[in-house]
Amino acid sequence: MSAHDAPRHPLWPLPLLITLLFVVAAHAAYLLSIHGGHVPACIPYLDGCVSISRAVRYGWGNHLFQLLVIPCAVLHALVWWLAMRWLRGGRAMLVLGVLSAIALAVYATFLGIEGEAYRFLRRYGVVVYFGFGYLAQLALMRRASLTKALAAGVVASMSWISIAMLGLGVANVVVGLVVDEPSAKDRWENVFEWWLGLLMVGWYAVLASGWRRRHVAIALQTDA
Template sequence: MNADDARLPLWPLPLLIALLFLVAAHAAYLLSIQAGHVPACVPYLEGCVSISRAARHGDGNHLFRLLVIPCAVLHALVWWLARHWLRGGRLMLVLGVMSAIALAVYATFLGTEGEAYRFLRRYGVVVYFGFGYLAQLALMRRASRMQALPASVIAWMSWIAMAMLALGVANVVAGLAVPDPAAKDRWENVFEWWLGLLMIGWYGVLAFSWRRQRVAVTLPANT
């Protein structure tokens, strides 16, 4: 590396993913409450509204799209950089990029009408969470084998991954065990909000670790 080459730290990118998604979901919900589109509650406890419904109408929808579509681009960039950082991990990259594309599709068609758009929204969010989760597991596995992350960071990421898995199982159980459709919807909404929070929390841990380890890309100086 040339002495004049610049090093660009990577930790702001996963941190920005977490912040953008956090602001997008909650700000959109507040705007929708103010406009009377959705009821007010603590969705993490009461489940009166899903993330999708909270961001489906009016200014909340516009804000959500404005923040989440760039967030999807950041997802893809982080996974590409993670493959560069770990010197491999093609499956991780493919899963991460597909998750990012699914998030972009979901945000793009949120609030639109029609069966085809409903299909794209529904499976967009499923693919985002599912493939994103698998990409996270792949990163943890490769980083652990290469000792690219401290054991404490891997442990935190593992706890988050186990919590996400537990929520997924609980969602399936609730769907089978709860007979009342309204109660079932409330439980699904609660699980969705917590799953989203855990997902972006994982990126927050990655940002913390990259900052602590000073992970960066080298930008060649102009000659």
């Protein structure tokens, strides 16, 4: 069978699955932690009573989070590899995306384990996942815009999400400088973290929409 005759499989479900897995993992794990009495109940996007890490690090919630997020990290790496093939270039984008995926896997793996070394790995995982993932997203947007690989409206939606994430980062720094009360500072940081996580994975849903509109697919060829 030639490459032209091989069946083509749409790629848009993969980035959409990243969004769904992460959203379900974080919120379902939080509900399990509330049920187990490990964390307080609130609307974290408004009240900031708990961070994502604390919400998902206990009991069955932790097991569920790891069960869903580690495969989600594999999907991250796969999507960035496919994105490079689709755009016919962008090695820096691929490297950043794969490092972000590895950091997410490290974060999920060591979440809930005590010890200074494990705390360092969790902190490393969060910083690298968000930082390198954000840079990879910017690189994809730039290349897709230059090559017209995505519709202008899709790129615009991605850009607004990126601006919002940048704004949250700036706001987090400002709060750290102007808010003195530790509990208030923690609450604001938690609010920013939940929104940042939602925007980060929501960006992949927009990518899924763009791939679906452009009918981006891959042909899987098997040799007889």
